[in-house]
Amino acid sequence: MKGWKKKTAWFLLLILMAVTLGACNGEEDIDEVEAPEGKYQDGEYVATAPGHEGPIEVKVTVENQDIASIEVLDHNETPVLTDPAFEKIMPAMEEHKTTNVDTVSGATLTSLGIIRGVRNALVEAGGNEELFTEDEKITFAEEAENLEETYDVVVIGGGGAGLSAAIEAQENGAQVVLLEKMHALGGNTLVSGGGLNAPNTEQQERNDVEDSVDQFIEDTLEGGDHQNDEALVSIMAEEAEGVTQWLQEEIGVNFISDRLQQFGGHSVPRALIADGNKGVELIEKLEEKARDLGVTFKMATEATELIMDDQGRVTEVKAKNEAEQELTFHANRSVVVATGGFGDNLEMRQSFNEEYDDRYMTTVVPATTGDGISMAEEIEANFVDMEEIQTYPTCNPQTGVISYVANSRFDGAILVNQEGERFINEMGRRDTISQGILDQTDQQAYLIWGQEIEEVGNMTSLHEKEFQNLKDNDLIYQSDDLGDLAAKFDVEEEALLETLEEYNAFIQEGEAIDIEKTGSQRTVEEGPFYIQKVVPAVHHTMGGIKINENAQVLDVNDERIEGLYAAGEVTGGIHGANRLGGNAITDILVFGRIAGENAAKE
Missing domain, CATH: 3.90.1010 (Sufe protein. Chain: A)
Structure with a gap:
């Protein structure tokens, strides 16, 4: 490496x-x-x-x-x-x-x-x-009063995993400092759709959805090509329902009461969606809880090195601030690494998998550069599944940003290519759909839906500003006429009309269809209709630091590194070859809490 x-x-x-x-x-x-x-x-x-x-x-x-x-x-x-x-x-x-x-x-x-x-x-x-x-040049770099500080637990990273770890460690009697290299908390959790999977929830019960921990485990293992660490998957599934209760009852997170979402690869709907359909609700409430508990935050502070003592225990974190001061944070008990993945580090991506070169934009925040991977490597931590990198199939072709208007896919919208034909199961795995799009003309596709679908999810109104921005940039088009819809993006009109006719017959009359369609199934007959241009972008890195069931970091000999824990996308093994939608938030919260609780007890 x-x-x-x-x-x-x-x-x-x-x-x-x-x-x-x-x-x-x-x-x-x-x-x-x-x-x-x-x-x-x-x-x-x-x-x-x-x-x-x-x-x-x-x-x-x-x-x-x-x-x-x-x-x-x-x-x-x-x-x-x-x-x-x-x-x-x-x-x-x-x-x-x-x-x-x-x-x-x-x-x-x-x-x-x-x-x-x-x-x-x-x-x-x-x-x-x-x-x-x-004019005078103004900078925002501030010098630290103390270059050396001591806490019980040092948490590196202020996304969902880091905040969860900080909360649990503080509640378990530790004095916690959280280091975040950006000026704002949140990481990729913040820009996510705020959805997390859990079986046996009240929402499933209200919607007569039969689910189980075992089924959640099986879906996750199958989605990851059984390359996952089954012990870690089992913990995630077993603790998922408890995490949703913790979020609602102790953290104060609100979920959209009437929405239960089924992401691709899941056998049943099991995703709760945070208010606003974004991770902002999660991060704001987690930050508020952490501050109320007394967690110390060091913003614009980039961790650079993990320091071991003579017995091989991690006891310090070296860091730097924007004023280029070198800082030292001593950990009386332990350190938690929660720095996220490496999706925005092109060189690191290609070092593990040459496929993910500069042709790919990313959905991730700029902080996602593999800092935790680099620091852990220097102390000979073990890694797993580093070549497994996931793309998200429906992103903005100009920026790579994930499109939430395109969540109409989960309510029944279909994907067609330039030739006006369906080419993939829209509710399949993300990696499969993404590769399917890359195999099409110009490596792009078009999402199409009408009012039967729009009235269920209301994606254009729920994400009104994104919808307007897509319209302003000629990435989405609305029309009462399907021929006009096709002409907007030079999609083959005759083929598109035939595709929709066959698809609607499949929905209404159960007629055979060439390409499987799972998940929500609704016709595309009622205008106004929408057509949206989409492309895949790098979204998640499944590989990372190897941990055990207690979120303890393992070394190259699979022995635990004393005083070091990790949680979130910086870790590997949970998702295997492919992460199912909604599993990341469940993962980071479950293992963030485990890491924080155990870190406080060292």
Whole structure:
């Protein structure tokens, strides 16, 4: 595994977008606009610029020929993840009267969108690139008061696994510090659909769904090609229902009361969906609980090294902050690694599986660069399934971001290719669907549905801003006429109409169909209809640090490394060759809690 260096792919993206700050989104070139006497012309100016999830609209008020206030009028950025960008950049601009500010780590594209939006507005006030760049440069790096601190338990990573571990450790009598390298908590949990699988829940009972722990185990093992660690899968399945109760009763998480979802590869619907159909609800409530308990948070603090004592026990974590100070966190009891996977580290991905090269965008947050993998390797931890990398089949072709409007697939929407034909079971495994799409013309596909499906999930209204952004970028189209729908993306109209006729006959009359259709089955007959262009993107890395049933990290000889635990996507073995949808959140919460409880008892 040695020989590669950790790749910070998000930094390259930052450079690319930073270059674009020299180009104005307005009608005129910034440098060609003559400035008034003084700096800017007094008044109110509104402009937009692209963020990560769509346009960011800002209003800039100029008084006494300089920036007085900045207000965001509209945006579709992910809450929590991008909050630090809004909370830091605009006050800094107002206080220092400058647009020459740093981006916020973990929210680079949002930061650039805010900066570009403000500059676009100031162009209307007579601003130009020379004025913008000659201003004082503002950074957000803060020096730490103490370079060395001691706690009982050190948790590395502030996603769902890290927060769960921190809560359990603190509740079990430990003083806990959580290190997060970004300015915001959440990790990939935050940008997930907020769905987690559990058998025998009240929601299943209300919907007359028969399920069992054994069936959940079997589905997971089959989905992972029986490459999974069965002992770990069993723990996940056995503890799943208890986790849902813990979330609702102790953490205060709310789930959509009337939605029970069946992800691909599952034999029955068993996924509860958090309010908003995103992981924001989970992260906000977990963070609130952790803070109430007294967990210490160190943000913008990147762990760099695990330190062992003479007996081979992990006792320290080395880290650095944005001020480039070297920090040491001593652990009286133990350390929990919960740093997530390596989906956004292209070099690391290709070192384990050459297939996942730069043709693939990713759905993951920029922090997902394999830091925990690198640190664990240096102390000779064992690893499992590192070549197993999963793509998500229905993502935005321009950004790679997972599309939640495309969750209409779970309510019965069908996939067709450029030739207007179904080519895959839409409710199959993610890896199978993704590969099926890559085998089609231009390595893309089209999701199609009508009102029979839309009225069940209401995806275009539930995710209204994403829907509008997709429309603005010609990635989704709505029409009462199927021929018009086909023409929009040059899909073969005659073949598409024939496909829909055969599919509807299968639903209504049980006629034979060439390609299996499992899960929700609804006709596509009632307009208005929708067609959405989708592509696969790297979504999850199944491989990682090898752990035992107690979430203890194992070394290359399969002996436990004293004082070290791991949970979440940084670990391997639970999902085998392929992760079923909804299993990641269950996994990180179950093993996050196990890791935290045991770490506190060392």
